[in-house]
Amino acid sequence: DTEVTQTPKHLVMGMTNKKSLKCEQHMGHRAMYWYKQKAKKPPELMFVYSYEKLSINESVPSRFSPECPNSSLLNLHLHALQPEDSALYLCASSRIRQDGEQYFGPGTRLTVT
């Protein structure tokens, strides 16, 4: 099973709202990632968790707050977002952190109004 699941599929939120994106994998992978992707662009790394510890934060604004409750789950908490944060948010996982074989979830299409 190479499935990564994400909820919700679509999310519309105002700039004062607080919402969370959820990601789950059951492949026993020990590295999990959040990416942001704009149309016609490659995925852009936001955060990397390795063995449930945050190992990379790519200078992401504090209005995005990641959380890794356990080895299978990854959350991204959103607060006071801006319209330019509208994008596809992708979760991915891999066996270990330094692995070119990553499995992506279907993504959450986020629109900030």
Next chain:
Amino acid sequence: GQSLEQPSEVTAVEGAIVQINCTYQTSGFYGLSWYQQHDGGAPTFLSYNALDGLEETGRFSSFLSRSDSYGYLLLQELQMKDSASYFCAVPSTTDSWGKLQFGAGTQVVVTP
């Protein structure tokens, strides 16, 4: 730093063969990955080459030459469903260890 170059678009007819080249400049190197992404979908892992040579998986093959800092993805017997963006990527070996650096992507358009 790291940089990857790949063509922006390739057009071919059904049944044809397409080769997507990727050249990279990195301070260290572990391997080269390829991902497919359909419009509105998520990237799907296709292959990872850590060693020189050709690896075949069905209609798709991936090649790596470490000495030339070059790889390619070969799509054979093209089908309409192969119309998608294809990204080459390399794992970072420096400051952001674990980061996957993507190329800008190649849009493959398959015509009848």
